[in-house]
Amino acid sequence: MTVTRFIVLVGLVTLATVIVFQIFISFDRYNAPKTFSSNGERIYFTGKSISGSSITSTGGDSHMGMHSDTRSGCARCHGNNREGGFVLTMFNFSVVPPPITPEALFRDQADIHSQDEHGDHGSYDDESLKLAIRQGIDPAGKRLDMAMPRWTMSDSDIDDLISYLRSQPNDKFDE
Numbered sequence: 286m287t288v289t290r291f292i293v294l295v296g297l298v299t300l301a302t303v304i305v306f307q308i309f310i311s312f313d314r315y316n317a318p319k320t321f322s323s324n325g326e327r328i329y330f331t332g333k334s335i336s337g338s339s340i341t342s343t344g345g346d347s348h349m350g351m352h353s354d355t356r357s358g359c360a361r362c363h364g365n366n367r368e369g370g371f372v373l374t375m376f377n378f379s380v381v382p383p384p385i386t387p388e389a390l391f392r393d394q395a396d397i398h399s400q401d402e403h404g405d406h407g408s409y410d411d412e413s414l415k416l417a418i419r420q421g422i423d424p425a426g427k428r429l430d431m432a433m434p435r436w437t438m439s440d441s442d443i444d445d446l447i448s449y450l451r452s453q454p455n456d457k458f459d460e
């Protein structure tokens with residue numbers, strides 16, 4: 286095989302990989318709502334506050350398209366129903382964000398987290414949840430992987446987000 290042919294082959298394989306990756310991404314749990322019943326819900330899905338105050342994040346193994354308008358919130362990784370799961374990403378290739386349903390966050394976590402590494406700390410309260418969201422530190426004092434972004438948002442926005450996280454996911458995405 287000549288060098289040129291080899292280079293063309295590598296090029297084609299790379300192109301095919303990128304295309305397959307993009308197809309996966311387009312199927313990837315992408316049916317976020319267009320209207321929101323609370324500011325917390327809006328932040329969860331879009332990473333934007335209704336008040337227009339700034340919400341930014343650092344870290345996060347970003348997914349192609351994650352920074353577009355409708356894909357910048359928590360739902361991108363933790364899922365529309367906060368079920369967690371599996372997300373394709375740019376650098377680690379994939380990450381497994383844990384569920385962040387009210388049961389997973391505010392009750393005894395061991396059972397729910399038997400499939401991931403998050404059963405080793407007690408349940409969250411508002412303060413420890415703020416610490417996890419803002420600084421990536423869990424209730425056991427462990428640093429969360431940088432795949433979980435560190436978020437900067439106002440006190441009222443984080444309060445709204447936490448009251449949304451305390452509410453049950455509605456089932457509008459179950460179909």
Ligand code: HEC
Pocket residue numbers: 329345346347348357358359360361362363380381382383385402403414417418423428429430431432433434436446
């Ligand atoms: C880019 C993907 C991504 C986004 C976006 C994201 N997370 Fe995470 N999150 C993760 C990953 C991955 C972990 C697990 C980190 C680890 O294993 O240490 C995590 C962990 C957490 C935890 C800790 C759960 C536990 O059991 O200790 C909380 C709480 C959390 N995320 C809340 C949020 C909230 C709220 C938002 C939106 C403001 C958000 N996350 C956005 C990827 C993400």
